[in-house]
Amino acid sequence: MAMIDVQVQHSAPMTGGNGNAPPVEAAPGVARSDVPTVSSERQSLYAGRVKVYPKEAHGRFRTIKWIVMAVTLGIYYVFPWIRWDRGPYLPDQAVLLDLPARRFYFFFLEIWPQEFYYVTGLLVLAALALFLVTSVAGRVWCGYTCPQTVWTDLMIAVERFWQGDRNQRLKLDKHPWAAETIWKKSATHISWLLIAVATGGAWVFYFADAPTLAGELVTFDAPMVAYLFIGLFTASTYVLGGIAREQVCIYMCPWPRIQGAMFDRDSLLISYRTWRGEPHGPHKAGQSWEGRGDCVDCRQCVAVCPTGIDIRNGPQLECIQCALCIDACDEIMDKVGRPRGLIAYDTVRNLDAHAENAEPLRLLRPRVILYAAAIAVVGLIMVVALSIRPVLDVNVLHDRNPLYVRLSDGGVRNGFTVKLMNKLYLPRAFKLGVEGLPGAKVDMVGHEGGVVPVPPDNIQSVRLYVTLDKQGARALAEQATTFDIVITDIASGEETAHEATFQGPPR
Amino acid sequence: MAKKQGETSADEETTGHEWDGIQELNKPLPKWWLYTFYACIVWAVGYWILYPAWPLISSHTAGYLGYSQREIVAADLVQAQADKAGFRDRIAASDLETIQSDPELLNFALAGGAAAFGDNCAPCHGRGAQGASGYPNLQDDAWLWGGSLDDIHHTIQFGIRADDSETRNSQMPAFGKLGMLKPDQVSDVAEYVLSLSGNEGDEDAAERGKRSSPPIAPRATGRKAKAIALGAPNLSDELWLYGGDKATVVQTITNSRSGMMPAWHERLDPATIKELAIYVHSLGGGQ
Numbered sequence: 001m002a003m004i005d006v007q008v009q010h011s012a013p014m015t016g017g018n019g020n021a022p023p024v025e026a027a028p029g030v031a032r033s034d035v036p037t038v039s040s041e042r043q044s045l046y047a048g049r050v051k052v053y054p055k056e057a058h059g060r061f062r063t064i065k066w067i068v069m070a071v072t073l074g075i076y077y078v079f080p081w082i083r084w085d086r087g088p089y090l091p092d093q094a095v096l097l098d099l100p101a102r103r104f105y106f107f108f109l110e111i112w113p114q115e116f117y118y119v120t121g122l123l124v125l126a127a128l129a130l131f132l133v134t135s136v137a138g139r140v141w142c143g144y145t146c147p148q149t150v151w152t153d154l155m156i157a158v159e160r161f162w163q164g165d166r167n168q169r170l171k172l173d174k175h176p177w178a179a180e181t182i183w184k185k186s187a188t189h190i191s192w193l194l195i196a197v198a199t200g201g202a203w204v205f206y207f208a209d210a211p212t213l214a215g216e217l218v219t220f221d222a223p224m225v226a227y228l229f230i231g232l233f234t235a236s237t238y239v240l241g242g243i244a245r246e247q248v249c250i251y252m253c254p255w256p257r258i259q260g261a262m263f264d265r266d267s268l269l270i271s272y273r274t275w276r277g278e279p280h281g282p283h284k285a286g287q288s289w290e291g292r293g294d295c296v297d298c299r300q301c302v303a304v305c306p307t308g309i310d311i312r313n314g315p316q317l318e319c320i321q322c323a324l325c326i327d328a329c330d331e332i333m334d335k336v337g338r339p340r341g342l343i344a345y346d347t348v349r350n351l352d353a354h355a356e357n358a359e360p361l362r363l364l365r366p367r368v369i370l371y372a373a374a375i376a377v378v379g380l381i382m383v384v385a386l387s388i389r390p391v392l393d394v395n396v397l398h399d400r401n402p403l404y405v406r407l408s409d410g411g412v413r414n415g416f417t418v419k420l421m422n423k424l425y426l427p428r429a430f431k432l433g434v435e436g437l438p439g440a441k442v443d444m445v446g447h448e449g450g451v452v453p454v455p456p457d458n459i460q461s462v463r464l465y466v467t468l469d470k471q472g473a474r475a476l477a478e479q480a481t482t483f484d485i486v487i488t489d490i491a492s493g494e495e496t497a498h499e500a501t502f503q504g505p506p507r
Numbered sequence: 508m509a510k511k512q513g514e515t516s517a518d519e520e521t522t523g524h525e526w527d528g529i530q531e532l533n534k535p536l537p538k539w540w541l542y543t544f545y546a547c548i549v550w551a552v553g554y555w556i557l558y559p560a561w562p563l564i565s566s567h568t569a570g571y572l573g574y575s576q577r578e579i580v581a582a583d584l585v586q587a588q589a590d591k592a593g594f595r596d597r598i599a600a601s602d603l604e605t606i607q608s609d610p611e612l613l614n615f616a617l618a619g620g621a622a623a624f625g626d627n628c629a630p631c632h633g634r635g636a637q638g639a640s641g642y643p644n645l646q647d648d649a650w651l652w653g654g655s656l657d658d659i660h661h662t663i664q665f666g667i668r669a670d671d672s673e674t675r676n677s678q679m680p681a682f683g684k685l686g687m688l689k690p691d692q693v694s695d696v697a698e699y700v701l702s703l704s705g706n707e708g709d710e711d712a713a714e715r716g717k718r719s720s721p722p723i724a725p726r727a728t729g730r731k732a733k734a735i736a737l738g739a740p741n742l743s744d745e746l747w748l749y750g751g752d753k754a755t756v757v758q759t760i761t762n763s764r765s766g767m768m769p770a771w772h773e774r775l776d777p778a779t780i781k782e783l784a785i786y787v788h789s790l791g792g793g794q
Contacts, residue, residue: 048538401635405646405791408744413791415646445789446613465791 051173052246052308054156055166055300059327068144069153077198080205084108087425089456097207103457109386110457112393112421121382125375132371134262136363137345138269142255143322148248151199151241152306155192162188166303192242193234200233246307250318257317265352266362268345270321272301272312275354277342280312294338301325301343311343392430393421394487394498403503410470412504418462418485422454429453429490432464436483437502439472451490466502476504595619599778603656606785613785620786623779627771628787636790640749641766646790649746652737654794660784666770674770677738683761690761692719697756703743704751 056062084094084107091098096105104111104119111118133140142149163169163184172181204226205213216222217230240248249256263269272295280295295312302310304324309316311325329343341356350358399415407413422428430452434440444450445463454460464485468476481504484497524531554560558570569575594615598606606612625634631642638644643651652662652675665673682688688696692715698708699716740748749755749764771780787793 399635401633402637402644402646405637405644406746407647408649408741408746410745413646415791443791445617446607446610463789 049247050308052306053166053169053303054306054308054324055303055328056160057304057324057327057331059330061323061327065144065153065322065324069150072145072147072150073154077202080202080210086110087456089427090425091209093209095206096209099207110423112423114393115389118382118386121378121385124378125382128371128375128378131262132368132375134259135264135267135365135367135371138263138267139256139259139319139321142249142259142320143270146320148240148253149306149320149322151195151237152245152248154195155242155245156306158191158195159188162191189242192238196234196237196242197230199237200230203233204229246318246320249307249320256320260317262367263315263348264365264367265348266365268347268361269315270311270319270323270326270343271315271346271348271351272343273341273346273351273356274312274314275351277312283336289338294333294336294342296332296336298332300328300332304328389423390496391423392428392487392489392494392496393419393423394485394496395419395421396485396498396500398501398503404505406505407467410473411468412473412502413465413467414502416464416466416485416500418464418487418498420452420454420460420462420487422456422458422460425456427453427456431488431490432462433486433488434466434483435486435497437466437468437472437481438475439468440483440502441467441469443467468502468504473504476502479504479506591615591619595778598781599776603660603781603784606781607656607788616782616785617789619779620782620784620789623775623783624786627775628783631768636787641764643748644746645787646792647746648792648794649741649744650792650794651740651748654788654792656784656788656793659787659793660781662768663780663783663787664770664772667768668765669768669770671770671773675738675768678765679739679759679763681761681763683757684763688719688760692716693757693760694753695719696760697753700742700756700760701751701753704745706751708753 079095080093082094083092084105085092086105091105093105094107096103098105102113109118130141159169163172172178172184175181201217204217208226213222213226217226244252277293277295280293280297283289283292283296299310301312302308302325304327305311306322306324307318307320309318311319323345326343326345330340333340333342346356347359347361349362350356353359395418397417397419399417403414405413405415418432420430431450432442432444432452433450434442442450443465444452445465447462452460452462481502482499483502485500487496487498488494489496520533522531522533555568556570557572558574559567560570561568594612597612598616598619601609601612606616624632624636628636632638632645633642636645638646643649648654650658652658652667661673662675665671665675667675680687682696683690683693695712695716696719697716698712699714701708702710702713745751747755748766749759771783775783
């Protein structure tokens with residue numbers, strides 16, 4: 001078996017990053033970082049991880065990311081505690097996956113197990129939305145809303161709170177056994193664990209009544225499986241968000257590999273405008289900008305990158321397109337007095353044309369239209385299906401063994417199991433009858449008056465016997481005759497007809 | 508070597524293995540893989556100590572935790588019995604009508620009866636109680652021994668022609684075999700019997716058969732051949748236990764029939780038999 005060394009080749013030339021160069025001020029007040037990048041040109045598959053020390057960015061996109069983080073984490077931690085009145089018989093938790101009762105509650109929606117196709121539809125919508133967003137503006141999902149990104153961002157913020165920004169953290173790691181390092185790192189890890197426990201704790205609240213379960217958890221009365229899942233999510237949050245971080249995106253996640261197929265020349269991707277930035281190099285205050293690019297090689301874009309790459313190498317798998325390098329670069333451009341947007345959301349078409357607005361943004365591309373149309377169609381189907389969803393579901397199973405029973409007087413009887421699913425939050429009673437089968441007699445086991453009570457939000461199964469006497473059976477034209485089982489809601493008088501077949505002897 | 512152009516691995520260590528000029532480089536195992544492997548070894552040692560692991564000559568190491576799947580199953584069975592005990596005690600203590608009129612008990616009895624039917628009755632009567640030749644269909648409305656709850660309960664308890672003092676018993680003479688009827692008379696009687704349920708056949712033969720019917724026959728099946736005594740089938744209805752074609756009827760008259768059903772009170776507990784009676788009664792033919 002031959003081992004093959006795989007090399008990662010990048011399109012744009014990689015320069016700079018000379019670790020031995022003395023620190024140069026790129027512009028007054030602009031520090032220059034010598035940051036090694038993770039995706040260097042020749043990286044062995046066996047290379048150990050190069051630890052990334054992301055620097056804090058400030059700017060438009062950082063603000064957006066803080067807001068997105070607050071909203072997404074807020075939704076995750078708060079949702080199970082929102083109450084939603086469903087009457088006296090049902091749980092009042094707005095979002096609840098009630099596994100023992102096999103119900104999924106989401107505010108005004110309630111999904112029964114046999115209606116799981118709504119969830120499938122939701123997943124289809126989510127996938128299509130992801131395709132749409134990706135083809136318009138790249139890996140927006142990865143950069144802003146993916147749980148891995150959000151929790152990693154949170155973990156890095158906590159790390160920064162205890163250990164300081166990039167340079168302080170680098171300094172701490174140089175003295176791993178110093179007392180300061182140890183207490184700061186301990187504080188970081190304890191905070192991470194607390195966040196992880198809260199994350200696992202929030203997860204289990206989606207599966208049981210949150211206030212009750214919270215009480216049980218505190219008094220150690222909760223079911224074992226709750227502790228198990230809290231443990232599982234604590235471990236995964238701590239390991240994936242706190243420790244593994246960008247490695248999850250680079251090595252574990254399949255999505256980056258798929259997304260490449262969704263970009264095209266008109267997708268807005270976070271790009272370094274090579275035509276503006278090159279040739280790059282250190283720049284001293286007052287120097288002329290003639291004959292050189294705007295990039296002062298301060299490497300701030302690399303310093304803030306949570307995956308530790310150099311965006312100037314062009315589009316790359318490791319880039320989650322979080323836009324922090326845009327913030328970092330804009331800050332520098334302001335300081336050196338050059339226009340913002342050396343790194344920006346831009347299309348390959350513009351980059352190739354060497355101009356910021358060489359061509360107007362083409363949003364109406366076939367793939368965008370296709371994805372949008374698919375979303376509209378699936379969404380419409382979902383809305384219509386949900387709005388015409390009946391409040392009574394009827395399931396009729398014809399006995400298979402035997403298909404029919406001959407009676408001593410020459411009559412024929414068919415047996416059915418009728419399942420009545422009452423989807424209202426009230427107890428209801430139904431009367432069962434038969435239409436389209438002249439002379440048919442209806443009997444039910446255990447419901448003498450022909451009235452079937454169904455508890456609220458529940459299923460009642462009834463054995464139904466439909467009998468034809470000799471004349472009735474003789475009058476049937478076919479071996480199998482279609483007729484209707486009519487279910488009448490006694491309170492409202494509403495009728496539901498369900499088609500069934502009456503089987504007779506072969507003729 | 509499969510290397511990019513311009514690169515060699517001449518200076519890299521190989522394992523010495525070579526196939527058709529392809530050499531295997533001596534690369535280290537991935538760290539995550541190695542650590543997982545070590546962790547598995549540690550896990551295995553712990554497992555050996557805590558759980559049954561090593562086969563011995565006649566048994567195996569029991570493990571510190573004393574884990575045994577057999578004991579777990581036994582405990583589960585006891586637990587399942589205990590869970591059902593409340594209902595089953597009530598069923599054992601109640602009479603059949605009470606069970607049938609209590610929706611909760613009825614539900615439990617029907618479910619338990621269906622399970623017991625599948626285990627004990629289905630081999631003869633069929634999974635859907637539809638019966639077979641010689642094994643009555645329990646879904647229809649013809650009952651040799653009565654279709655009321657109590658009749659069904661009695662039949663299940665003591666069986667038919669079983670080795671039990673209270674068993675259901677009836678005997679039809681083997682008219683042909685015993686020489687009470689000659690073969691052509693048997694054929695005529697068969698024509699007559701078939702004509703009773705409206706089958707068109709040889710009318711003269713049927714008339715002869717009516718006259719040659721042995722005097723014992725009306726006693727069992729009634730003057731109009733509608734069953735009057737338990738155990739004797741109604742010959743004028745449209746249902747046949749052994750088949751309604753002439754050859755089968757001739758065979759029945761010649762050799763008689765004596766189907767047998769075991770007495771279940773020796774094998775099943777009273778509550779299960781009650782559940783079975785209620786289940787069979789619910790199949791549509793109960794009276």
